[in-house]
Amino acid sequence: MLFRLQHIKHHKLASAESELRKATQKLKDAEEVLHDANQAVLSYQQWRIKAEKQQFDSIQKQLLSIAKLDLMRQEVAAMREEEARQYQRILELEKKRAELKTQRDVCQRNVHICEKNVEKYAEIIKQHQAELRVTQERKSEHELDEFAILQYQGKPL
Numbered sequence: 235m236l237f238r239l240q241h242i243k244h245h246k247l248a249s250a251e252s253e254l255r256k257a258t259q260k261l262k263d264a265e266e267v268l269h270d271a272n273q274a275v276l277s278y279q280q281w282r283i284k285a286e287k288q289q290f291d292s293i294q295k296q297l298l299s300i301a302k303l304d305l306m307r308q309e310v311a312a313m314r315e316e317e318a319r320q321y322q323r324i325l326e327l328e329k330k331r332a333e334l335k336t337q338r339d340v341c342q343r344n345v346h347i348c349e350k351n352v353e354k355y356a357e358i359i360k361q362h363q364a365e366l367r368v369t370q371e372r373k374s375e376h377e378l379d380e381f382a383i384l385q386y387q388g389k390p391l
Contacts, residue, residue: 249348261338282317
């Protein structure tokens, strides 16, 4: 019975360790996606700033109609909206990363609990086996004592 329980505890530990590996990989993947998104938004921001500067420099060099100025303002607004969308995505990715980290931490705690249970059952089995050995030794000693008494009683004095 104890060996069956120990086997179950080992199985739970293996499952918990597997879940921890999966959660850790998901967290690593999410961190890579977040890193890539951060790099993309920085690149986009640099490009946008450069594009805006070029457009404003172009305005200074030539006289523009109101319509062209309005079009340029719309383009700048669209670029800034895209940058805001990218920052929003980063916020969402950071939230997902935090959730995955929490899941990974739960898995780590579960692995720790399973390890403790495996250790506990190993100790219980060890104690049980020691008790069985002591009981067997006492039984053997008792049988020897009975044999010796019978031998002694069987001999005349």
